[in-house]
Amino acid sequence: MRADTPGQARVFWVGVVLVAWLLATSGARSLMAPDEGRYVGVALAMLHSGDWLVPRLDGLPFFHKPPLFYWIGAAAMGVAGPVEWAARLPSVLGASAAGIALFAFLRRWTDDRLALWSTVVLATMPYFFLGAQFANLDMLVAGCISATVLLAAWAVLAHDEAQPWRGALAGAHACAAAGLLAKGLIGLLLPFLVLLAWCAWTRRLGTLWRLCRWLPGWVLLLALAAPWFVAMQRAYPDFFDYFVITQHFRRFASSGFNNEQPFWFYLPVLAALTLPWSIGLLLPRHRNAAPDIGTTTRDIDRLMGVWLVVIVVFFSLPRSKLVGYVLPVLAPLAFLVARRILASGPMREGRGLKVAAAAAMALCLAGVGTLVAMPPPGARLHLPAGQRIGPGDQVLMLDSYVYEIPFYWQLRAPVMVLGDWKQQPERDDWRKELADAARFDKARASRLLVDASQLPAILCAPRTTWLVGPNNSQLAHPWLAGTKLVAVNDRLAVWRHDGATRRGPHCAGIPDAAPNADAQP
Incomplete structure (x- = not known):
């Protein structure tokens, strides 16, 4: 040798x-x-x-x-x-x-x-x-x-x-x-x-x-x-069942994953x-x-x-x-x-x-x-000067999970994600990934994966909530008209809701159960 x-x-x-x-x-x-x-x-x-x-x-x-x-x-x-x-x-x-x-x-x-x-x-x-x-x-x-x-x-x-x-x-x-x-x-x-x-x-x-x-x-x-x-x-x-059987053998045999x-x-x-x-x-x-x-x-x-x-x-x-x-x-x-x-x-x-x-x-x-040279992804949406997410603030993503936001906003805590979590997703997308992950920690998932009925309790808490979603989210969530739009681009938008200044059961005009639809970026 x-x-x-x-x-x-x-x-x-x-x-x-x-x-x-x-x-x-x-x-x-x-x-x-x-x-x-x-x-x-x-x-x-x-x-x-x-x-x-x-x-x-x-x-x-x-x-x-x-x-x-x-x-x-x-x-x-x-x-x-x-x-x-x-x-x-x-x-x-x-x-x-x-x-x-x-x-x-x-x-x-x-x-x-x-x-x-x-x-x-x-x-x-x-x-x-x-x-x-x-x-x-x-x-x-x-x-x-x-x-x-x-x-x-x-x-x-x-x-x-x-x-x-x-x-x-x-x-x-x-x-x-x-x-x-x-x-x-x-x-x-x-x-x-x-x-x-x-x-x-x-x-x-x-x-x-x-x-x-x-x-x-x-x-x-x-x-x-x-x-x-x-x-x-x-x-x-x-x-073992999820990692070996599902992610190896079922993925190899199925056409629905990719x-x-x-x-x-x-x-x-x-x-x-x-x-x-x-x-x-x-x-x-x-x-x-x-x-x-x-x-x-x-x-x-x-x-x-x-x-x-x-x-x-x-x-x-x-x-x-x-x-x-x-x-x-x-x-x-x-x-x-x-x-x-x-x-x-x-x-x-x-x-x-x-x-x-x-x-x-x-x-x-x-x-x-x-x-x-390609247009930057919507996740590079910058907050305006003077706006920043404080250590006690919470982030709620609407009907989508934007993977890059935690990296570019340097979030140290998980975000809440609004969606219809009662139905098991079939497509291999962000819904299925989060739903699959939820089976391994159901207690934490119940706090992070939220539905429309939980919105009043989330938004009316005495803390600032940053809402991130597709820029057409107001079509699915009219109550966003009662929040402050702080940034928008061709894909995403960010709203700020100061819950501490609006306490009550109908915070920002949210009814007991807000509508929920799948607005996509």
Whole structure:
């Protein structure tokens, strides 16, 4: 195994450049609704509450996903404050892990030039770059999966060559544990499926079986990942059914959770979002290209091909598909692109590669620039000068939960949300997320998830209430005419009601039961 100091320094500096490249624009734009606001809000609530075990959405246990993203985001915001780049740091680190693992693996098992250009291709793919600029769980788990596959493959190759393999295998188990804590079972299942298919193709199933029986690796994985899952099951008896059965198996089989798309959905997505590099796959191999030497190079080609196919097929099977699901295939795709380009005639020389890399970087920055230039989300609604939410004030959201408000208004306490909570929501939206969370803390949910009959008691209390809702909320709630409109934009509006100055059973003209309709932003 290559353990020279210059080689280790090269890996280190590649990592530094990669992190700097991804981090440079990560704070350039506002959080996007709903995903970024949701996950960043949970991380910020973890920081403010001091409870680093239970993820909470508006103060209620939120078990859609495990806590690794929230841990990293909360720690970053604890140091830097609630700023966008700190909120997106988990995604930046996930992308960096994929790039560093790819470079280190290819440098060990191929050559420096292929390792470097594969990493350059990966880092400048718009799909990869923009994924690292988005504060959700997809890039973090993609980085964990990529590092797990590469380290486990390293261990397989090293074992067959009678070289040290335990360090790489221990690293694979640690990354698999991180994957479990990032997004659940796919952090372990997908690397195993990739390795199983690859080892079957290269006749290494015996090696894989021997490595799977290495007990210290499983002890490490369980020591890192199991405590959180055990703690949640002990505290919440319904945790296993909700987190494992509903959020894994039912989500995979159902079309009602996310966007329903055809089986071939990811093929055009990958081709378009990896431009201009995806064109490189069409280049013909040059007749004077150096032939591949040895079985290891061919086996790495097979690893990358199997990796790409297994994950694309896996996420193509369910009807519900999201663009971020296939981010784990970008590392092998970058390798295959770099291999094809380096073996082609017009592009294999350094100048052609540099021009392509410059064009790819320009596309990445243009993508960020486009997002920055878009109209800011309604959640960036600022309160007028002199208006601020005091420590004793309460916030009530009307017929919608605006995920980004706690982040941008720096709210330290949960807000109340007005809605029809007697009916179980069917759509996978903010209602269902809050209703699902309510089952794990019914007492707190009864105070936070309110209906129209509770409005008089809420608004007529001797404290200021800030009301946030769609800017057409007065159509559904005529009583808002008796409150003060303090801010409005094309999506949201904010009203202020000083309850202490209007005591009585019909505060602000609210009848015994105010009407309630679903006005949407």
